[in-house]
Amino acid sequence: MRVPSLFAAFCLVAAPAFANPWELITGIEYAETETETEWKVEKTIPEALRAQAEAFEITGFYVPVEAQPYVSQFLIVPDPEDCPFCGSNGYGPTLEVHLSEPMEDIPEATEVKVRGTLNFDESTETYRAVFLTDAEVAQ
Secondary structure: HHHHHHHHHHHHHHHHOOHHHHHHHHHHHHEEEEEOOOOEEEEEEOOHHHHHHHEEEEEEEEEOOOOEEEEEEEEEEOOOOOOOOOOOOOOOOOOOEEEEEEEEEOOOOOEEEEEEEEEOOOOOOOOOOOEEEEEEEEO
């Protein structure tokens, strides 16, 4: 009888709950270096974020990139005030979303849930660390 209770306790410790996706994204660490001839940024992406990449789901607020009746690419932010174009909080975390099929445009700052494949930009030439592809709007 004692073995199952120890096993159950181990499972509770070994299987942590999924963290908030925005917390994982803001947990990405950046180290910028500059010399006379080169600038680069190294990114350290949390393993918990990498583990969710195949079936990544996140809720945020819609930020259009272009004014079009149908969109297949846009940004989402965790707070409408973090909008890189219109917000008042300055520049906050942003996720670039590429839909698998275009959707009808919606009003800016509409809350939207998307799911898709999270990709990692390992380039040392940009601060972009993650972006979502093959995404769909979740109902």
